[in-house]
Amino acid sequence: MTLHRVIVVGAGLVGTSVALALRAENVEVFINDRDPRRIELAADLGAGTAAPDLTRLAELTETPVDIAVLAVPPVEVVSVLMASQRRHLAESFSDVTSIKSQPQADAKLQGADLARFVGGHPLAGRERAGPEAARGDLFLGRPWVLTPTADTGRVALAAVTELVQLCGAQPLVLSPEEHDEAVALVSHLPQAVASLLAARLRDIGQDTVDLAGQGFRDLTRIADSDPQLWGQIAAGNAHRLSSTLRALATDLLALADRLDDPHAAAAAFEAVVAAGNAGRLRLPGKHGAAREVFTAVPVVLADEPGTLARLLVDAGGAGVNVEDLSLEHSPGAPVGLCELLVRPEQAEVLATVLRARGWAVHHSGAH
Amino acid sequence: MTLHRVIVVGAGLVGTSVALALRAENVEVFINDRDPRRIELAADLGAGTAAPDLTRLAELTETPVDIAVLAVPPVEVVSVLMASQRRHLAESFSDVTSIKSQPQADAKLQGADLARFVGGHPLAGRERAGPEAARGDLFLGRPWVLTPTADTGRVALAAVTELVQLCGAQPLVLSPEEHDEAVALVSHLPQAVASLLAARLRDIGQDTVDLAGQGFRDLTRIADSDPQLWGQIAAGNAHRLSSTLRALATDLLALADRLDDPHAAAAAFEAVVAAGNAGRLRLPGKHGAAREVFTAVPVVLADEPGTLARLLVDAGGAGVNVEDLSLEHSPGAPVGLCELLVRPEQAEVLATVLRARGWAVHHSGAH
Numbered sequence: 001m002t003l004h005r006v007i008v009v010g011a012g013l014v015g016t017s018v019a020l021a022l023r024a025e026n027v028e029v030f031i032n033d034r035d036p037r038r039i040e041l042a043a044d045l046g047a048g049t050a051a052p053d054l055t056r057l058a059e060l061t062e063t064p065v066d067i068a069v070l071a072v073p074p075v076e077v078v079s080v081l082m083a084s085q086r087r088h089l090a091e092s093f094s095d096v097t098s099i100k101s102q103p104q105a106d107a108k109l110q111g112a113d114l115a116r117f118v119g120g121h122p123l124a125g126r127e128r129a130g131p132e133a134a135r136g137d138l139f140l141g142r143p144w145v146l147t148p149t150a151d152t153g154r155v156a157l158a159a160v161t162e163l164v165q166l167c168g169a170q171p172l173v174l175s176p177e178e179h180d181e182a183v184a185l186v187s188h189l190p191q192a193v194a195s196l197l198a199a200r201l202r203d204i205g206q207d208t209v210d211l212a213g214q215g216f217r218d219l220t221r222i223a224d225s226d227p228q229l230w231g232q233i234a235a236g237n238a239h240r241l242s243s244t245l246r247a248l249a250t251d252l253l254a255l256a257d258r259l260d261d262p263h264a265a266a267a268a269f270e271a272v273v274a275a276g277n278a279g280r281l282r283l284p285g286k287h288g289a290a291r292e293v294f295t296a297v298p299v300v301l302a303d304e305p306g307t308l309a310r311l312l313v314d315a316g317g318a319g320v321n322v323e324d325l326s327l328e329h330s331p332g333a334p335v336g337l338c339e340l341l342v343r344p345e346q347a348e349v350l351a352t353v354l355r356a357r358g359w360a361v362h363h364s365g366a367h
Numbered sequence: 368m369t370l371h372r373v374i375v376v377g378a379g380l381v382g383t384s385v386a387l388a389l390r391a392e393n394v395e396v397f398i399n400d401r402d403p404r405r406i407e408l409a410a411d412l413g414a415g416t417a418a419p420d421l422t423r424l425a426e427l428t429e430t431p432v433d434i435a436v437l438a439v440p441p442v443e444v445v446s447v448l449m450a451s452q453r454r455h456l457a458e459s460f461s462d463v464t465s466i467k468s469q470p471q472a473d474a475k476l477q478g479a480d481l482a483r484f485v486g487g488h489p490l491a492g493r494e495r496a497g498p499e500a501a502r503g504d505l506f507l508g509r510p511w512v513l514t515p516t517a518d519t520g521r522v523a524l525a526a527v528t529e530l531v532q533l534c535g536a537q538p539l540v541l542s543p544e545e546h547d548e549a550v551a552l553v554s555h556l557p558q559a560v561a562s563l564l565a566a567r568l569r570d571i572g573q574d575t576v577d578l579a580g581q582g583f584r585d586l587t588r589i590a591d592s593d594p595q596l597w598g599q600i601a602a603g604n605a606h607r608l609s610s611t612l613r614a615l616a617t618d619l620l621a622l623a624d625r626l627d628d629p630h631a632a633a634a635a636f637e638a639v640v641a642a643g644n645a646g647r648l649r650l651p652g653k654h655g656a657a658r659e660v661f662t663a664v665p666v667v668l669a670d671e672p673g674t675l676a677r678l679l680v681d682a683g684g685a686g687v688n689v690e691d692l693s694l695e696h697s698p699g700a701p702v703g704l705c706e707l708l709v710r711p712e713q714a715e716v717l718a719t720v721l722r723a724r725g726w727a728v729h730h731s732g733a734h
Contacts, residue, residue: 123578124580125580128663136729137667142580143577143578145578172574172578174574181575182571182574182575182578183578185567185571185575186575186578186583187578187580187583189564191582191640192619192622192636192639193560193564193586193619194586194643195639195640195642196615196618196619196622196643197557197560197615197643197646198643198644199642200552201646202642202649204552206649207539207545208548208549208553209553209649209651210510210539211490211510211512211539211549211550211553211554212553212554212650213492215554215558215561215588215589216553216554217650218585218588218589219560219561219586220643220646220650221582221585222585223640223643223644223647224643224647225640225644227637227641227644228637230636231632231640232633233636234633234635234636235632235633238627238629238632239626242624243623245623245626246620246623248563249617249623250616252560252612252615253612253613253616255559255612256608256613259601259602259605259608259609259612260606262602265598265605266598266601266602267598268601269559269597269600269601269602270594270597270598272559272562273590273598274594275562275569276561276562276563276565276566276587276590276591277565277594278566279566279567279568279587279590280568280587280590282568282569282573282576283568283576283579284577296495306679306683308679308689309679309680309682312673312675315676316673316676321671322675325675325694327691327692362503
């Protein structure tokens with residue numbers, strides 16, 4: 001290991017998670033934030049040594065640290081990079097924001113030392129923000145895009161790549177433009193769609209709202225995200241995002257036209273759903289493996305403390321590995337449905353064992 | 368109880384689930400389907416008595432049954448209703464399809480006895496289809512829309528309302544037009560959006576696909592749905608659906624225009640995300656209550672049989688009711704993160720107890 005000391009500037013969800021991950025690998029970590037309470041919380045969580053005053057960091061470190069991770073909001077990345085480089089905080093610098101082209105262009109314009117900088121973006125996050133939501137395993141197995149350019153120095157790229165690997169993530173090198181194009185589609189467009197759909201709920205009657213089922217909830221879950229952060233992200237990738245929005249609008253209008261033709265409507269919608277089926281098959285599955293198809297063993301549970309635990313103890317007793325599970329609660333009902341997802345060949349034995357132990361198993365078995 | 372005998376025509380997910388729910392309430396149920404294997408499976412599941420030949424149903428029942436539930440695909444509802452009424456299968460008739468106006472208008476044109484018919488639509492479903500996915504609790508606490516009109520008789524409405532209540536659902540009376548307007552927004556539009564988004568994955572590089580995270584997955588989960596069924600649904604509500612598609616396209620284009628204006632971009636996107644936050648707050652929560660905010664206690668688990676069971680046993684030992692839980696697996700990682708959702712006042716005690724038992728609890732506590 002060549003990485004010994006890192007400073008994280010910005011003790012939010014991502015910065016604190018990076019710090020926790022590095023601490024677990026025995027890297028010395030210093031934590032800075034504009035807000036002293038966030039520094040304190042992050043330090044309490046074991047994320048490293050509080051470094052509230054960057055002008056005095058040299059007293060703590062004597063020499064520049066290996067990497068400064070700038071985990072600040074998109075609009076602050078360039079100014080924090082310039083200030084950090086002026087102070088010689090670190091040998092190398094990286095950021096973690098979800099837009100790459102524009103900040104790197106701005107940094108170049110402002111005369112940043114880009115040989116020492118590698119743009120980075122870990123594809124990991126949560127709807128919740130702040131150091132209290134941080135987890136050292138946030139990046140485990142997730143892609144972490146690095147966007148070196150012709151300006152990037154070899155030392156900086158090697159150091160930041162090592163940091164990514166220490167966090168347990170998979171480094172993925174893309175150009176800043178490729179990165180921004182990709183996230184416009186898989187991240188920024190879905191955010192816009194989820195928010196626009198959820199916003200519709202404001203203006204309709206409660207009867208209609210009550211008809212919204214799990215599908216609508218899933219589709220709008222990310223609509224709970226932080227407006228201010230997303231305003232910055234969208235503005236930083238505005239032209240690519242507006243292109244994807246227009247492309248989706250074109251798709252929607254084309255489908256609307258075909259729905260208005262009684263002879264074309266059914267086939268057109270069927271084709272769209274079939275295309276969606278095909279697209280979904282390309283998503284990677286659990287543990288990075290090709291998508292595995294598990295069999296669901298549904299069990300109806302009383303909504304009482306300990307019920308689920310007893311169920312899983314009994315499942316464990318059957319020697320079956322529960323790969324995943326989902327809990328559904330019907331509104332107003334005192335029972336819930338738990339679906340245990342297991343390998344297909346284990347479903348029958350699990351159902352049999354659970355039934356023998358008195359569980360209300362709804363698995364129909366092989367027919 | 369005045370409901371004694373019901374025939375379910377169509378032993379798919381919904382029909383078989385209705386039959387199971389009614390059997391649990393000691394209603395006598397007959398099951399019919401074009402496919403004898405589905406009848407057999409439904410009967411094996413305890414959904415009632417096989418009635419493979421409707422022309423001979425009289426031999427089984429002597430007199431018409433109370434209600435015939437027509438759980439057939441949208442395009443077959445009217446013809447099955449006409450045939451069932453010609454045979455005097457039942458005193459009253461209802462269907463379960465997710466479009467209401469057009470079939471009712473068609474039935475009227477074809478001279479159906481609409482005094483004996485009440486359109487119905489249980490807002491419950493799954494991505495999986497067929498009797499093997501059926502559950503007697505599918506409708507528990509869910510809304511079940513009924514769409515009586517001026518033609519509907521009192522006896523039919525009372526009977527079908529009782530059936531809905533026996534299935535554990537909440538009857539909700541809307542006009543056929545109100546119903547179709549509502550589902551265009553909360554069900555058909557999300558299906559179109561999810562499918563169109565997922566379809567984009569077909570044409571992009573694997574690098575981009577790999578960047579898709581949980582948000583994209585959630586948004587496209589229902590894109591796994593059945594193309595043929597959805598073609599029929601969309602065609603049956605084509606004009607309302609095309610209007611909602613155009614309205615969303617208008618929203619997308621308006622947002623795209625504002626993103627193209629550097630002075631407006633951030634504020635515009637921020638406003639959209641804030642509007643989505645507000646819309647989400649209107650969704651009903653668990654058990655039909657106002658949305659409760661639970662606190663997540665994150666625990667890192669080894670991905671081994673029995674681990675989750677041991678965790679939940681220890682949580683139960685703390686006397687804490689786990690309201691919900693989610694499991695996340697990082698691709699490529701041998702560990703997963705389990706989030707136990709509990710009432711806020713119980714989070715600290717749960718975290719403390721679990722830590723004392725050696726679990727890797729990542730809950731930060733109160734600060």
